[in-house]
Amino acid sequence: MGNRLLYVGLDVGGTTMKACVVDETGQAYPSISMATEAYKGQDHGLETMAESIRRAVSEAGKTMSEIAGIGVATPGPMDISGGIILEPANLKPWKNVPVRKYIQEAFGLPTAYQNDANAAALGEFWVGAGKEAKSLVLFTLGTGIGGGIILHNRVLEGEHSHGAEIGHMKVEMTKPRLCGCGHWGCLESYASATSVVKRTKEALESDGGKSILHTIWQGGDQEITSRDIFDAAKNGDELAQKIVDETSFYLAVGAMNLMHIIDPEIVAFGGGMVAAGPDFLQKIQHYVKELALPVPAEKTIIRYAMLGSDAGMIGSAAGARMLTNNGKL
Amino acid sequence: MGNRLLYVGLDVGGTTMKACVVDETGQAYPSISMATEAYKGQDHGLETMAESIRRAVSEAGKTMSEIAGIGVATPGPMDISGGIILEPANLKPWKNVPVRKYIQEAFGLPTAYQNDANAAALGEFWVGAGKEAKSLVLFTLGTGIGGGIILHNRVLEGEHSHGAEIGHMKVEMTKPRLCGCGHWGCLESYASATSVVKRTKEALESDGGKSILHTIWQGGDQEITSRDIFDAAKNGDELAQKIVDETSFYLAVGAMNLMHIIDPEIVAFGGGMVAAGPDFLQKIQHYVKELALPVPAEKTIIRYAMLGSDAGMIGSAAGARMLTNNGKL
Known part of the structure; x- marks a missing residue:
């Protein structure tokens, strides 16, 4: 996958989730957003995440074959190393949702998972403040x-x-x-x-x-x-x-x-x-x-x-880049 | 210097300084201590540091040729990356003392310099709590x-x-x-x-x-x-x-x-x-x-x-080990 230098960043919030493709310099392609609708349950939530990723790639005029990795950020509490959202207050009734595993298997791509505020900080560190x-x-x-x-x-x-x-x-x-x-x-x-x-x-x-x-x-x-x-x-x-x-x-x-x-x-x-x-x-x-x-x-x-409200999405993509680039941005 | 796996750790305090040789597993040889006598001025202080290091090596029954690196810790405020104590309240009248450069040149050995409390933490991390x-x-x-x-x-x-x-x-x-x-x-x-x-x-x-x-x-x-x-x-x-x-x-x-x-x-x-x-x-x-x-x-x-009051000395040696071992303990 040496030539793939594009990443998808997905930031899941209580109301909406936002996703976009980001290149290796941190430049973001136009983003898409979808309603999170947590009340519809976590299976629906996971499917919406996957659909957001597909739409973001399409919105950028790219194909999945050009994507090197995916980054997903969610609110806590979470088990970051396990790739799991535990019981987020803003995403009821979700509980112990295996986000990273689901996305990784859905796309067959390296998937980075992190806390949304951490992702925002990483986005700002990469191309912002x-x-x-x-x-x-x-x-x-x-x-x-x-x-x-x-x-x-x-x-x-x-x-x-x-x-x-x-x-x-x-x-x-x-x-x-x-x-x-x-x-x-x-x-x-x-x-x-x-x-x-x-x-x-x-x-x-x-x-x-x-x-x-x-x-x-x-x-x-x-x-x-x-x-x-x-x-x-x-x-x-x-x-x-x-x-x-x-x-x-x-x-x-x-x-x-x-x-x-x-x-x-x-x-x-x-x-x-x-x-x-x-x-x-x-x-x-x-x-x-x-x-x-x-x-x-x-x-x-x-x-x-x-970076305003794009920080989490760009930082999620940064996580994907680090995962596939020996820990480097 | 591939076979040298001994380090000297020196912890400089307001009243006394303590030093000992530490091996690559963090085991400390018997230590020595000397009066800091800051009031005698910083040149005297630097000479006392060098003498402490020599005595620690001698106390361990070793020679300088067996030492891979030296670590020195002092109280702050300091410029850690510059290797300088600035104006420590406990070491008056010292001011802008180039500790790392002096010790490095006195012994011709890689010298790590750090804050005393940071050194204590590193010592505890290596072989203590x-x-x-x-x-x-x-x-x-x-x-x-x-x-x-x-x-x-x-x-x-x-x-x-x-x-x-x-x-x-x-x-x-x-x-x-x-x-x-x-x-x-x-x-x-x-x-x-x-x-x-x-x-x-x-x-x-x-x-x-x-x-x-x-x-x-x-x-x-x-x-x-x-x-x-x-x-x-x-x-x-x-x-x-x-x-x-x-x-x-x-x-x-x-x-x-x-x-x-x-x-x-x-x-x-x-x-x-x-x-x-x-x-x-x-x-x-x-x-x-x-x-x-x-x-x-x-x-x-x-x-x-x-590690009690040995933590700073052992942690200083840990700094020397990391400096000469690709950042690893």
Whole structure:
């Protein structure tokens, strides 16, 4: 297969899955997406994955005979080395799904399997925020906080598939917030989009009706998004500005902890919340300088991710490339 | 040099330096130690390092012609890849000392240079607490909290020589303690031996004279050691027991954070405080189970380090072995 230098990357999410062909330089062909429809069961899920891969190859105007390997990324929890999704909260009722084996046998091609946030980090490392770097930590800011670490030219998977679960580092002991994981004081419970909304609602309960956010939220389970909050902050709303400022501080704490553990060349922030724009990034950078030890504070590059929602798909293909290229990108 | 399978490991500390010959299986010959006497200046320091190496070889009944490589470990801050100690607080007035170059030229042998806590982790990984493992995180509990991480069969040095500065991860935001590094809320400011003493003195100020520790400490700068506190706890002193219990909780927070970032096979605790004995370790293990996500909580092995104060010296030799053995131990 020496002449095959194309890979398929597939990123399976709770709502949709996305796939595309990627060449050996990390350039992506146009992608396709399909509804995941996890509720239809895992057999349907596996068939949809295979169909996504076929469609991506077709979309690129290629044939399977030109594909050197396939990469698939899914949410956790998972057994990465076993190639299995265990019981993903976002993909009910799937349980112990042998993703890698199924895809490998369906196509007869080397298949790499990894965690979706790890894949996003690998994609950013290959052709995005860490393209020129030797190491990278990625925080993905969405409903939760995920992460991926690329170090020593490898994905840090961990011995028990829990490497880079950086949303679940504990940053508070005295007045810890409850995290979605059931534990207390995790970074995710402070700085995910969900937590930003929660903290804002708490603040709105006692601001005497001053914030413009009261025009959107009148209490209870009513919808308010982190986007609304960042917009209100830009429009000068004091309460929103305080929330945004605190959020940037929490993320700086997360970045700084990784700078004192991994000490990467790049810390990148990705996911929906980066829509907050350059001011928010500058706030994070400001607090990192204040919090970190002098050398990493000065030298570590803190930036936004660059590949948007394509990162996982491209990183999945990167996994396939490494699998078929002696571990090298 | 194909037949040379002996290495010298030298561990330079603030008070003494220790060196010994180590064979290719990690077995150490008897060690020697010399006073560091940093106050005599860095030229004297470099000469003492060279003399320590010569004495260690002699102590082992060997000659320099049998040595394949030398490893030297020093405290930070340092430029690991440059082979230079920068301005170590414990080795005043040394500044920008070219350790690796000096030793390499003095002996004409390949010389590996690393951080002392990283070296200790590598020593434990080679023949101690992580002997059979694929990855290890070591916390060294002394005046401060140092650490070393062995991952992907390498020492995690970091891009700016700040890998595994795990004493300076921030674990508290609401009521953070001031750390020796000048920042707030670092793990070290809660769980180092120094912090245990500080927290105890604070508690003694307001316990109404009940604790038996008042027989040792009557206030002010008077000496009290973490050993006294652990002993008092064993003897049933309530205040001391509370301090010890909290300390084990803080260390569990540190362990659990590393389990969600590095996800190693082993988390080991070394340094003076492990004299606290098996009860203290059990408390840490108990809190880790309570704090961590289910899979790492169940599977990660939490134990004490095994090489005592020889770890750094043996790990320095391990660095020399890797340098001369294609990166392998």
